[in-house]
Amino acid sequence: MEDYREIIKEWRQRPNETYGGYHLADRPAPDPELTETGPRTPAGEYWRRFWFxxxxxxxxxxxxxxxxxxxxxxxxxxxxxxxxxxxxxxxxxxxxxxxxxxxxxxxxxxxxxxxxxxxxxxxxxxxxxxxxxxxxxxxxxxxxxxxxxxxxxxxxxxxMSEIPDFPMYDTFDLDGHELVPYRLSYPCNYLQVAENTMDPIHTVYLHTLVGETQFEETWGITPVLKFNDGETGLYSTLTYRVDDMIWVRTQQTVFPTFSHVGAFWETGKDEKYFVRSSITKWTVPIDDTNSMIIAWRHFGPAIDPDGKGKRDEVKIESVDFEGQTEARDYDEMQRNPGDYEAQVSIGPIARHAAENLGKTDQGVMMLRNRLRRGIRDVANGKPVVHYDGDKPIKNLYTQDTVMPIPKRDDMDDDELMAAVAEEVMRIVREGDNFAGAEREAFIIENLKKIKSDNRFVVGE
Ligand code: FES
Ligand SMILES: [Fe+2]
Structure with missing residues (x-):
């Protein structure tokens, strides 16, 4: 298989000049190692080590x-x-x-x-x-x-010699959550759909500032971003300053493409602790130019106390938030593009060599690097390491926490937000020492201490 770095290198050497379309008129090839999942392909072998x-x-x-x-x-x-x-x-x-x-x-x-x-x-x-x-x-x-x-x-x-136990995660059975299944089709490669969760900055622009406000206005606030890399999964923290509140959202992807999204009606204005996913989803390759999201929407008082979700819209080729399917007319798609337009319009298979990634794309880069590593490990005969492989119930980190922590005169606010996010995740990770309701109680009890911790708030 051709080393894709050579293709990237050649593309980087193209002249970079104004009115320079001539030099970029062709398109580089896709990266087969990450995007081709048919039988006997390297990524196909990797995929064939997981339940999905x-x-x-x-x-x-x-x-x-x-x-x-x-x-x-x-x-x-x-x-x-x-x-x-x-x-x-x-x-x-x-x-x-x-x-x-x-x-x-x-x-x-x-x-x-x-x-x-x-x-x-x-x-x-x-x-x-x-x-x-x-x-x-x-x-x-x-x-x-x-x-x-x-x-x-x-x-x-x-x-069958390598079949793992069917993985059970904590979010599969949460008090006050009902799981409603749905599936959506995308006429493009799985990877560009799956990457969306590790590209959280798009929520500021695509969903809020560029087109119409598709979710809540506070999603237009630029969050302090941190990406956390791991052998079996990645998570990002998005930390928002909403008046006197700090809102820490954690989103996670477990390899290859199992991911979780917080509530899409969250405003970050009301105090809350360790509120879990509103979507649990897998992005699954149909073939190299078609994929689908198969998922549960979470309903119920624990995730949606105001009953904003619309259960009757959650089904095959339909979900209750906009911009997720092709079922809109072209005028509407152009005027107010959503996730579907963003992912599908990249093309049938993304051409990574034609991208120019920045600091906010770190999550996308981590995901690609980790997938590549996993694909190569399988190709080299190493067994796949599964997320929380030894635990009967695997703890996920996706959550929203909103706390009253005003700005401080003596501290840069981005630094304060980063420190608060770090503390939130320290507590959530420490919760791994417990399971089930005990874990949840431990995490919530300790998260509640942050708002009176003088490392983060000025003492009375
Ligand atoms: S039984 Fe003959 S083709 Fe299936
Ligand atoms: Fe999105």
């Missing part, structure tokens, strides 16, 4: 559903016993598509010559063959294990 969702449970019925995931053509179905199967699309006999298969009490039967498959790929019947035919023993249909959880169907598409 492939569709909603409600899509899996007694009618076969054709799906394309990681550039593989598949069929997903539910048999009469309720077993969910994920099989290669083409029948192992003479390759008719199983999207035309007939679902039985147990398994799916190919329509062409009647071979019957179980959900694990076992050939249960080859009815036209003579009795005693060895075909049932000799042949296996390609199959993948699935697990259904909270309305999503998760799959593991890697070698």
């Amino acid at each position: 969702p492939i569709c909603l449970s409600e899509e899996v019925t007694n009618r076969p559903l054709r799906k394309r995931i990681l550039s593989e053509d598949l069929v997903v179905y539910r048999d009469g016993e309720g077993n969910c199967g994920l099989l290669h699309l083409h029948c192992s006999h003479r390759n008719m598509s199983l999207e035309f298969g007939i679902i039985e009490e147990r398994g799916i039967r190919c329509a062409y010559h009647g071979w019957l498959y179980d959900y694990d790929g076992t050939v249960m019947e080859t009815p036209g063959e003579p009795a005693g035919s060895p075909l049932c023993e000799k042949v296996k249909q390609g199959a993948y294990p699935v697990q259904e959880f909270q309305g999503l169907v998760f799959a593991y598409m890697g070698p």
Whole structure:
């Protein structure tokens, strides 16, 4: 595989002059190491070491559903016993598509010559063959294990010798949260969609100052940003000064693309502590030029006390905040572009060599570097290190905390905000010593001490 750094180097050497379009008229190639996820590609091998969702449970019925995931053509179905199967699309006999298969009490039967498959790929019947035919023993249909959880169907598409336990995270089961599944399609590579969460400064411009205010006006305040790099995930802190309040928002991505977003109606004006995600999402490659977000929107009093979410808008190809799908007319897209326009208009596959990244893009760079490292580790035969691999319930850091901490005369306000964010995350990380309700109580109790800590506020 060509070293992408050579392509970047060549592009950097292009003349940089006004009216210099001639020198930049072609487009550099995409970076295949990060963006190609088909079978036997380096990133494809990496992806095939994780559980990730492939569709909603409600899509899996007694009618076969054709799906394309990681550039593989598949069929997903539910048999009469309720077993969910994920099989290669083409029948192992003479390759008719199983999207035309007939679902039985147990398994799916190919329509062409009647071979019957179980959900694990076992050939249960080859009815036209003579009795005693060895075909049932000799042949296996390609199959993948699935697990259904909270309305999503998760799959593991890697070698069974390396299958990890199904990962359970703290945000999968939070008091006062109801998880509503949805999925959105993007006609572009997965990476440019997934990078959005690690590019938090776009919320100031895309969502607030450049077009219309799409969320809350306070999102137009430039936050103090800090990105934190780790072997299994990244998180950023965005710290806002909102009058006498300091609002610390933490957003996290667990590799490859599992990420979490705070409430999109948060204003940073009211005191609160350790309020969790409003969105838990995975960005999944369909193939190299198509991807999808499969996610839960969190509803309920703990995350949305004023009931601002619109549950009936959360479903397949729809979510209850604007600019996330192609379902808007072109005038509206141009007048008030959102995340969908930003990510898709980059092109089918981003050309990283044509970018010019700055300090605020540190999160994007960290994500790419870490993914590349993981991809190369798998290529070199190293086992994947999974987030909180040894914990039955894995602690995530995504949260919003808003505290009354006025500006100080004796301290630069950006420094004060950075120090407060550091303290918030120190406490949240220390919470890793506990689990469940005990962890939450520990974190909230200690976060509440910050507003009277004279390292941050002037004493009475
Ligand atoms: S092609 Fe499927 S049974 Fe023959
Ligand atoms: Fe966004």
